[in-house]
Amino acid sequence: MNARLGSWRDAPDYAVLLAYANGDEEAARVLSLRLVPRVLAQATRMLADQAEAEDVAQEAMMKLWEIAAEWRQGEAQVSTWLYRVVANLCTDRLRKRRGVSLDQIAEPTDPQMSATAQMQETSRLTALANALAQLPDRQAQAVSLRHLEGLTNPEIAQIMDISVRSVESLTARGKKALADILAARKAELGYEDDKI
């Protein structure tokens, strides 16, 4: 199988996707190894919930398998398309959190960290995700793609199918709104002025 995976190494995503659509059994494995880690990371960063992030990753990949036969080369990159799908799926889930207490904290997951440090990191990430949930969908998507995925404004414009100027506006307003939401919890999250 390794030799087979090696033969796909330089192939672009759309070529592997086409091979999958044409019945190549290894193509799905190659695409999954290539794409799922990034998809899962994006979902985890936006949701701060491992189980939900895994569901989103599975759902996003399912959409990819379903569209494979109709994929039109040159319209969009597979990675760009997946960023959009994951962002949409995550904002769908974040929307359901609106009205849920911002204090709700997910279970700590990293066994290497001390319990206190782990608790603080988890509470910070959960606070960020729950604050994102309070933003309008487009602001939440733009902010997460810019500041959590580290993408450039032109890349985000392509993913969201809007102008670069709109991306700048959405991220600026989104970041300001996040600061307003989280300001009240600064001390609670360990961000007192002299401790940052």
Added chain:
Amino acid sequence: MKMTKSEDQMLDDLFALGRGTAPVPSDDLMARILHDATMARAVEPAPKFSFWAGFRDMVGGWPAVGGLAMAGVTGVWFGIAPPTSVASFASDLIGTSVTVDLFDDTSSFFAEASIDG
């Protein structure tokens, strides 16, 4: 109202914390995704019924449909403006041409009725 420096730093720290999150997909998740891939390929969309596709297949495909269309257009055109060769062929075949005036008697009937009245 602008963000204060400490709020800005807090957000930057939270974003950096988020960017540092890089979960490794579990074997279970990968297995579920690969299972989905197999199932998605196994389910092919049912063909949609199309009257024209059925008709086309019945007569023998696009070449036959093209031939039928050409024959129909030619027939209509001959009806509107028959070529002289067709007209002479018809008279040769039938032997003579007969003209029937359907309204001739009726016209005289109306004329007589008018006089009698």
